[in-house]
Amino acid sequence: MITLLTYPPAFGQFSGSPFCIKAAHLLNLSGQRWKRENTLDPRMMPHQKLPVIRAEDQLIADSDMIRAYLESQGARFDAGLSDIDRATSRAFIRMAEEHIYFHIVLDRWANEDAWPEVRETYFSSVPRLIRGMVANKIRKNLLSAMRVQGLGRFTPEQRLARLEPDLDAIVARLWQNRFLFGDTPTAADASVGPMLSAALSSPGETPMSSRIRENAVLMGYVERVEEMLH
Ligand SMILES: N[C@@H](CCC(=O)N[C@@H](CS)C(=O)NCC(=O)O)C(=O)O
Numbered sequence: 001m002i003t004l005l006t007y008p009p010a011f012g013q014f015s016g017s018p019f020c021i022k023a024a025h026l027l028n029l030s031g032q033r034w035k036r037e038n039t040l041d042p043r044m045m046p047h048q049k050l051p052v053i054r055a056e057d058q059l060i061a062d063s064d065m066i067r068a069y070l071e072s073q074g075a076r077f078d079a080g081l082s083d084i085d086r087a088t089s090r091a092f093i094r095m096a097e098e099h100i101y102f103h104i105v106l107d108r109w110a111n112e113d114a115w116p117e118v119r120e121t122y123f124s125s126v127p128r129l130i131r132g133m134v135a136n137k138i139r140k141n142l143l144s145a146m147r148v149q150g151l152g153r154f155t156p157e158q159r160l161a162r163l164e165p166d167l168d169a170i171v172a173r174l175w176q177n178r179f180l181f182g183d184t185p186t187a188a189d190a191s192v193g194p195m196l197s198a199a200l201s202s203p204g205e206t207p208m209s210s211r212i213r214e215n216a217v218l219m220g221y222v223e224r225v226e227e228m229l230h
Pocket residue numbers: 016017018019020042048049050051061062063064
């Protein structure tokens with residue numbers, strides 16, 4: 001049986017990491033039998049990140065590589081999609097994982113109101129005496145990485161303006177469909193759904209979470225994708 005090494009449940013979600021939630025969706029959609037193993041410490045993992053799966057005695061890091069492994073075992077996440085839809089799906093996945101994701105990172109790590117809850121959730125395994133120091137050091141490194149990435153230099157208003165066309169693109173695909181590419185979930189839903197859920201579940205209200213919450217199409221979609229894990 002496959003083991004999903006994942007960050008534990010957090011903020012009411014399957015995991016604090018949308019990539020771990022994505023991996024859980026892919027595993028479910030693949031039809032493979034799997035179980036979860038929680039850890040808060042990815043340092044021994046191949047990329048020092050999660051998710052990772054353990055399958056046939058190998059560790060497979062990175063949700064895209066997990067997808068490729070599952071496909072090598074027969075999974076067809078995008079069965080029935082045209083080549084054009086597959087191309088669009090790829091772009092939606094990249095938009096969610098390489099853009100929307102970084103807004104979630106900033107909403108959690110750069111937001112002073114959210115930080116105490118984020119710190120206590122992510123660093124609960126660090127002894128209380130040194131927790132603040134360890135967490136602050138990692139936070140400082142992460143926020144400078146976000147300045148290098150670029151979004152860390154944006155004001156909250158500029159961030160929302162950058163994000164809105166992405167959300168509009170998702171809504172446009174959902175007017176006619178229950179999922180991004182029709183009535184059944186595909187690989188794109190495994191990426192986009194968890195990013196929206198993670199955005200909504202971050203502690204405190206943020207411009208991004210309010211913008212998603214006020215859109216009935218997005219909220220209905222988030223609910224449908226979340227139900228797939230129950
Ligand atoms: N490209 C990776 C991204 C995974 C990722 O960014 N995981 C984050 C949590 S959301 C992580 O483990 N970060 C730990 C760290 O950077 O130290 C994937 O698709 O799996």
